[in-house]
Amino acid sequence: MTKNDPLQIQDFLPYLLNRAAETTSLDFQKTYKDRYGMLRTEWRVLFHLGRYGGLTAKQICSMADLHKTKVSRAVSALERQRFLVRTEVPTDRRNELLSLTKQGQAAFDHLQQEATRYNENLLTTFTAEEQEILRRCLKKMARIP
Amino acid sequence: MTKNDPLQIQDFLPYLLNRAAETTSLDFQKTYKDRYGMLRTEWRVLFHLGRYGGLTAKQICSMADLHKTKVSRAVSALERQRFLVRTEVPTDRRNELLSLTKQGQAAFDHLQQEATRYNENLLTTFTAEEQEILRRCLKKMARIP
DNA sequence: CATTGATAGTTACAAATGCAACAAATACCG
DNA sequence: CGGTATTTGTTGCATTTGTAACTATCAATG
Numbered sequence: 001m002t003k004n005d006p007l008q009i010q011d012f013l014p015y016l017l018n019r020a021a022e023t024t025s026l027d028f029q030k031t032y033k034d035r036y037g038m039l040r041t042e043w044r045v046l047f048h049l050g051r052y053g054g055l056t057a058k059q060i061c062s063m064a065d066l067h068k069t070k071v072s073r074a075v076s077a078l079e080r081q082r083f084l085v086r087t088e089v090p091t092d093r094r095n096e097l098l099s100l101t102k103q104g105q106a107a108f109d110h111l112q113q114e115a116t117r118y119n120e121n122l123l124t125t126f127t128a129e130e131q132e133i134l135r136r137c138l139k140k141m142a143r144i145p
Numbered sequence: 146m147t148k149n150d151p152l153q154i155q156d157f158l159p160y161l162l163n164r165a166a167e168t169t170s171l172d173f174q175k176t177y178k179d180r181y182g183m184l185r186t187e188w189r190v191l192f193h194l195g196r197y198g199g200l201t202a203k204q205i206c207s208m209a210d211l212h213k214t215k216v217s218r219a220v221s222a223l224e225r226q227r228f229l230v231r232t233e234v235p236t237d238r239r240n241e242l243l244s245l246t247k248q249g250q251a252a253f254d255h256l257q258q259e260a261t262r263y264n265e266n267l268l269t270t271f272t273a274e275e276q277e278i279l280r281r282c283l284k285k286m287a288r289i290p
Numbered sequence: 291c292a293t294t295g296a297t298a299g300t301t302a303c304a305a306a307t308g309c310a311a312c313a314a315a316t317a318c319c320g
Numbered sequence: 321c322g323g324t325a326t327t328t329g330t331t332g333c334a335t336t337t338g339t340a341a342c343t344a345t346c347a348a349t350g
Contacts, residue, residue, distance in 0.1 A: 007261045009192055009209075010289055011280065013268070014173050017166035019210060019287035024159040039306080047154055058328060064154075065164060069308075072330060094315050094328040116152045123158070125285060130278050135156065137271055137279045142164035144155055184336080203298060214338075217300060239298040239345045 013141070024122065031114045036107055037081065041066065041074040043111065046083060046100070050108030054099040056089075065142075083107060158286070169267065176259045181252055182226065186211065186219040188256065191228060191245070195253030199244040201234075210287075228252060 009015055025040060032038045038046065048060050055063075057071050064071075075098060078084045083104030086096040100108060123131050139145075154160055170185060177183045183191065193205050200208070202216050209216075220243060223229045228249035231241040245253060268276050 006196070007257060007264060009196055010284060012192075012260055012264055013283075014166065014169040014263075015189070015192075016280070016283045016287060016289075017162060017169055019289065020283045021159065021162035021166040022210070023287050024162055028159050041306090044160070047157075047160075051151070051154055056328080065167070067308075068329065069331085070306095072328095073306085076330090092316070092328090096329080112152060115157055118159075119152060119157055122286065126282055130282055133275050133278045134282045135161070137275055138158075138161045138165045139155060140270060141267065142161060142168050144161075144164065186336095201298080206298095212338075213299065214301085215336095217298095218336090221300090237298090237346070241299080 017141070028115070028118050031118070032107075032111055036083075036111075039074070039077070041070050042077050045071060045074045046078060046104065046108055046111070047115075049084060049098055049100050050105065050112060054097045056095045056097060058095070060098075078104065162286070173260070173263050176263070177252075177256055181228075181256075184219070184222070186215050187222050190216060190219045191223060191249065191253055191256070192260075194229060194243055194245050195250065195257060199242045201240045201242060203240070205243075223249065 029040065032043050044064055044066065045060055048064055049055060052063070057068065057075055060066065060071050061068050066074075075084065075086075079086065082101055084098050084100050086098055089095040089097055126134065174185065177188050189209055189211065190205055193209055194200060197208070202213065202220055205211065205216050206213050211219075220229065220231075224231065227246055229243050229245050231243055234240040234242055271279065
């Protein structure tokens, strides 16, 4: 690709990233949508709570780079389905500590396994070096430290 | 990462891909949203038309991996803003050939330049080898031939 | 050609999202 | 203290999206 060739769409990274993200997300969605009735954001919140334990909505917002309204609604949905509970933090009653119920933990355990399997399966087509580079480049573009 | 370590969220590719896709898409959106009043799908359709000339909605669907309703609405919006026109195909009046107006072509020319610049800027942090691997891995995951 | 089936594209309705305004609690500062 | 500003989280409303049903045209088959 010389500098003056017109840009191919498949070389435009936001486009490529969106397509890869959609393809893989829709694939993996099969794992949780029907069985647990979760949306993508809910799965993402569940994953954070399962992986990192009790968190406040604010913490999830910044860790997952999600807007607070999206998190607020995902938390409500997960609460409604009894996957998590809120507990007041007495020292600052603006915060609510979110933690998984037994049922939420079970769902997380299962989905984490599936996620691991999906991920490993996806990565098998790449060499170790490619995996390493891919991860590093994606993190940089997503501005994840 | 040994096989039995729990999966880190930042190593789960659908998650990483979504974050990178959102970050870069929102960045680049600054270029077209205010100035041309386009949404992401509309920019995507415009890009395809500008890059590959007259196409039918169906062709755009399969090339861009977009659902036909999304394309239909994007086309209507682009038409309303006089970025494209539809012309009947006499041999099969179900098809409509979509082509850019002068104004649409001008917007495309400008945005393609911006896209190239944005892309090159994003890629400068990577080595040539990394760029190559990144592109290849993303295409494979997006199932782009 | 008449009937049935397929294809291109649109539309109606429900669900999800983004944005701004909001309420409640706390922090800051005279 | 008392008032203003910040922070955490929710809600209302407009916009966008997904799904399914729909229209219009064409193809295939008897």
